[in-house]
Amino acid sequence: MKPEIETLKKFMQPCPVWLVCSEAPNGRLNVAPASWVTLVSYSPPMITVSLKPDKDTALNVLAKGWFTISRVPFSLAQKLHLCAKPLPRGENEADFADLPIRWAEIDGKPWPRPVQSIAWAGCMMSKRGTMVVGDHLLVVADIHTMEADGVAIQINGASSDAILYVAQGIYGCLGVTGRVKPF
Numbered sequence: 001m002k003p004e005i006e007t008l009k010k011f012m013q014p015c016p017v018w019l020v021c022s023e024a025p026n027g028r029l030n031v032a033p034a035s036w037v038t039l040v041s042y043s044p045p046m047i048t049v050s051l052k053p054d055k056d057t058a059l060n061v062l063a064k065g066w067f068t069i070s071r072v073p074f075s076l077a078q079k080l081h082l083c084a085k086p087l088p089r090g091e092n093e094a095d096f097a098d099l100p101i102r103w104a105e106i107d108g109k110p111w112p113r114p115v116q117s118i119a120w121a122g123c124m125m126s127k128r129g130t131m132v133v134g135d136h137l138l139v140v141a142d143i144h145t146m147e148a149d150g151v152a153i154q155i156n157g158a159s160s161d162a163i164l165y166v167a168q169g170i171y172g173c174l175g176v177t178g179r180v181k182p183f
């Protein structure tokens with residue numbers, strides 16, 4: 001039986017969610033949440049992100065060739081969700097959500113990310129570029145730079161504060177971990 005969209009979503013949730021920062025050709029910052037982000041290669045480090053092709057993020061990534069992905073703490077759930085609001089093209093979701101952004105210069109290039117990110121990566125569209133996959137655009141990207149100390153999961157009790165997308169309008173973070181026997 002062919003699944004409905006809502007069934008497909010439930011099948012994949014809960015899942016991590018990132019804030020994707022990109023820049024419009026006129027230099028304006030854009031921020032949007034994306035959960036269809038996947039690590040696809042360790043060496044070289046590469047990810048894919050699947051984007052709606054008519055949205056600002058996809059258009060900016062195609063125009064500029066770079067973007068950042070950030071993990072943020074659960075405490076930023078409301079602000080992350082506000083960044084998904086479809087604003088008129090060119091309007092800055094970070095301003096709308098009152099989400100402070102820091103631009104960090106690494107290797108001569110400034111990379112934007114939410115000030116409260118607990119981990120982030122600067123990504124450059126790979127030579128393999130993009131592929132239209134159904135109703136989305138799959139962007140293949142090289143991880144140029146990464147700071148990820150903040151997302152380390154605490155074993156034995158404590159949890160990770162990195163936000164998870166649970167369902168429409170519901171977010172969470174990792175509460176329980178358990179070690180299995182080695183094989």
Ligand SMILES: Cc1cc2nc3c(=O)[nH]c(=O)nc-3n(C[C@H](O)[C@H](O)[C@H](O)COP(=O)(O)O)c2cc1C
Pocket residue numbers: 017030031032033034035036037050051052055056057058081083084085086087093165
């Ligand atoms: C939790 C969550 C996860 C999302 N994941 C994706 C995704 O992986 N890909 C995508 O194209 N849109 C995703 N969206 C929808 C975009 O964030 C939304 O369409 C947004 O308006 C795009 O903004 P933009 O026009 O600034 O790019 C997600 C939304 C939410 C709330």
